[in-house]
Amino acid sequence: xxxxxxxxxxxLEGAWVTVQLTLMGSALAVVVAFAAGLGRVSxxxxxxxxxxxxxxxxxxxxxxxxxFWVYFVLPFAGITLTPxxxxxxxxxxxxxxxxxxxxxxxxxxxxxxxxxxCIALNLxxxxxxxxxxxxxxxxxxxxxxxxxxxxxxxxxAVVSLISLTDMTFQAQVVRxxxxxxxxxxxxxxxxxxxxxxxxSLGMRWLERRVSRGLDGVRV
Amino acid sequence: MEWDWExxxxxxxxxxxxxxxxxxxxxxxxxxxAAVGLVFAILRxxxxxxxxxxxxxxxxxxxxxxxxxxxxxxxxVLPDIGIRLPALVAGVIGLGIHYGTYxxxxxxxxxxxVPRGQWEAAKATNLTARQTWIHVILPQAIPPMIxxxxxxxxxxxxxxxxxxxxxxxxxxxxxxxxxxxxxxxxEPMTLVGVFFLIMSLISVFFLRWLEExxxxxxxx
Numbered sequence: 244x245x246x247x248x249x250x251x252x253x254x255l256e257g258a259w260v261t262v263q264l265t266l267m268g269s270a271l272a273v274v275v276a277f278a279a280g281l282g283r284v285s286x287x288x289x290x291x292x293x294x295x296x297x298x299x300x301x302x303x304x305x306x307x308x309x310x311f312w313v314y315f316v317l318p319f320a321g322i323t324l325t326p327x328x329x330x331x332x333x334x335x336x337x338x339x340x341x342x343x344x345x346x347x348x349x350x351x352x353x354x355x356x357x358x359x360x361c362i363a364l365n366l367x368x369x370x371x372x373x374x375x376x377x378x379x380x381x382x383x384x385x386x387x388x389x390x391x392x393x394x395x396x397x398x399x400a401v402v403s404l405i406s407l408t409d410m411t412f413q414a415q416v417v418r419x420x421x422x423x424x425x426x427x428x429x430x431x432x433x434x435x436x437x438x439x440x441x442x443s444l445g446m447r448w449l450e451r452r453v454s455r456g457l458d459g460v461r462v
Numbered sequence: 463m464e465w466d467w468e469x470x471x472x473x474x475x476x477x478x479x480x481x482x483x484x485x486x487x488x489x490x491x492x493x494x495x496a497a498v499g500l501v502f503a504i505l506r507x508x509x510x511x512x513x514x515x516x517x518x519x520x521x522x523x524x525x526x527x528x529x530x531x532x533x534x535x536x537x538x539v540l541p542d543i544g545i546r547l548p549a550l551v552a553g554v555i556g557l558g559i560h561y562g563t564y565x566x567x568x569x570x571x572x573x574x575x576v577p578r579g580q581w582e583a584a585k586a587t588n589l590t591a592r593q594t595w596i597h598v599i600l601p602q603a604i605p606p607m608i609x610x611x612x613x614x615x616x617x618x619x620x621x622x623x624x625x626x627x628x629x630x631x632x633x634x635x636x637x638x639x640x641x642x643x644x645x646x647x648x649e650p651m652t653l654v655g656v657f658f659l660i661m662s663l664i665s666v667f668f669l670r671w672l673e674e675x676x677x678x679x680x681x682x
Contacts, residue, residue, distance in 0.1 A: 303662040305620035307634065308655050315647035393526065400528035404627055411531055424538040432527045432535065439526035 247426070250417045254427065257413030258434055264330055264399045264409060265438070269392050271335025272342055279339065280346025281372070294343065301340035306398045309333045314405045326407035330399070338395045345387045349380035382454040389446030393439045400435075410434060470649050473640050477653055480636030487553055487632060488619045494558025495618065496611075499565025506570065521563045529560045530624050537628040553625035561618045565611060572607040573599065605676040612672050616665045620658060633657060 282294030301309065310333040317324065324332065353376050361371035403412035414427040421427075505517040524532070533556040540547060547555070576599050584594040626635035637650035 299663070299666075300659065303620075303659040303666075304655050305623055305658065307621075307623040308651070308658055311634075311638075312651050312655055315641065316651050319648050397526075397528040400530040401624070403530070411528070411534070414531070414534070418538060424542055428531060428535045428539055432523075432531055435527040435531065436523050 250421065250427070251430075253413045253417060254410060254430055254434070257408055257410035257431075258438075260327075260407065260409045261396070261399050261435075262438070264327070264334065264402060264407075265392070265396045265442075267331045268334035268338065268395050268399070271331060272338040272391070272395060273388075275335060275339030276342025276346050279343035280350065283343065283347045284350055298340045298343050301337050302344075306333060306337045307401050307404070309337055310401055310405060326402065326405050329405060330402035330407055334395055334398050334402075337398065338391050341391050341394070342388060345384050345391070346380075349383040350376055352383055353379050382450065385446060385450045385453065389443055389450075392442050392446065396435065396438055396442060466646075466649060469644070469646060470653065473650060473653075476636050476640060477633060477650070477657070480631060480633035481657060483550070483630065483632040484619075484622045484634075487550065487557065487622050487625055487630065488615070490554040491557030491561065491618055491622075492615050494554055495561035495565050495614075498558050498562030499569055502562060502566035503569035503573075506566065507573070521566060524560060524563045529556065529621060530627060532556050532560060533624060533628050549625070549628050549630045552628060553622075553630045557618055557621065557625075561614055564614050564617075568607050568610045568614070571610075572603040575606065576602050608676045609669060609673040612665075612669050616662055616669065619665070620662060623654075 279294045279297055282290045283298070285291050285294070310329065313324065313333045314326065314329040317329075357375055357379070358371065361375050366375070399409055400411040403409050403415065406412070408416075410431045414431045417427040418424055502517055502521055506514050506521070508514075509517065533553060536547070536556050537549065537552045540552075580598055580602065581594070584598045589598065622632055623634035625632050626638060629635070633654055637654045640650045641647045
């Protein structure tokens with residue numbers, strides 16, 4: 244009979260790494276998404292081109308290829324990252340590119356009359372964006388951001404392939420040590436599902452929070 | 463480390479071999495996904511309540527967990543209950559089931575977007591169920607689905623490198639084995655990235671065209 248308590252502990256350690264990766268990756272993704280998304284609606288051609296290139300590049304290749312590139316190729320350029328840093332960087336940049344399109348779409352979806360009203364009130368571009376456009380665009384972004392966060396959580400499994408000891412990696416360790424396959428993999432599948440569920444609950448709460456006071460403004 | 467064109471030339475045939483497997487896996491995976499998606503969609507829409515709910519939960523579960531772990535599950539757990547699959551078959555099944563859940567959503571949305579009036583008109587003109595589906599509902603439901611399905615096809619193509627984790631010798635795995643035996647990562651990894659980038663840029667243009675051609679049925 245196998246003593247499972249130690250192995251469960253191992254998987255929970257991995258779960259903590261997965262949670263950390265998801266949180267840090269999401270934080271980076273949000274920053275990048277706003278930078279690139281607002282960059283795409285910038286009035287400067289150079290900024291728009293830069294943002295578009297970034298988005299197309301990271302949406303055009305998969306997270307797996309990007310992760311390997313960051314981990315194995317960047318060291319030749321003199322940048323050596325720990326697996327955790329490489330994971331956060333690749334996940335954040337990848338999901339950030341998808342998020343950028345969401346930011347752009349939401350900002351574009353705010354009606355012309357709002358922009359015209361800003362001009363009429365002599366607000367600066369920054370003021371208009373900060374106080375008028377973004378507060379209305381944010382509730383539009385959140386549902387898709389929630390999906391993106393779940394995609395990011397699912398993406399974290401890939402970091403196990405660059406020997407970062409996340410949940411998937413630990414499940415492989417348990418499989419190698421015990422020879423049992425069903426229990427480790429079924430356990431982590433359930434844990435991933437629970438995490439995805441927590442994310443969608445959290446996002447729903449956040450949606451209610453930011454759309455407070457917007458009742459009646461839009462549907 | 464410098465970029466070496468000589469080395470690039472040398473490894474190209476192996477990479478192209480891998481690309482073939484990648485494309486094969488994508489096509490087979492898409493076929494499985496289309497079929498699995500249809501089963502999920504039908505079960506959710508017409509099956510008795512408990513089965514429909516169970517299907518919804520299964521779809522949610524598959525969408526909420528990583529493809530990589532699902533692939534491991536198929537590749538490592540199924541042999542324990544006597545189902546031994548070749549790596550490529552396991553990979554295709556994994557891709558097919560995972561993306562089948564996305565396809566199911568597309569089918570469902572496509573069918574539900576056909577206005578109620580169309581169903582009622584079909585009933586009023588005394589069409590049979592078969593006639594209603596074939597001549598009224600599907601011709602209106604399918605065109606808007608095409609761009610969405612193509613979008614997932616591209617997403618699936620980009621996910622195929624995950625198959626390397628269960629020992630399928632596709633593009634990524636060929637690149638990894640070249641890199642490991644030559645201690646040169648920069649060329650193979652960059653080339654894999656370039657291959658995927660080129661393929662997906664082409665498919666993005668194709669997708670735009672599909673969207674223009676099919677997306678807005680009512681505006682034609």
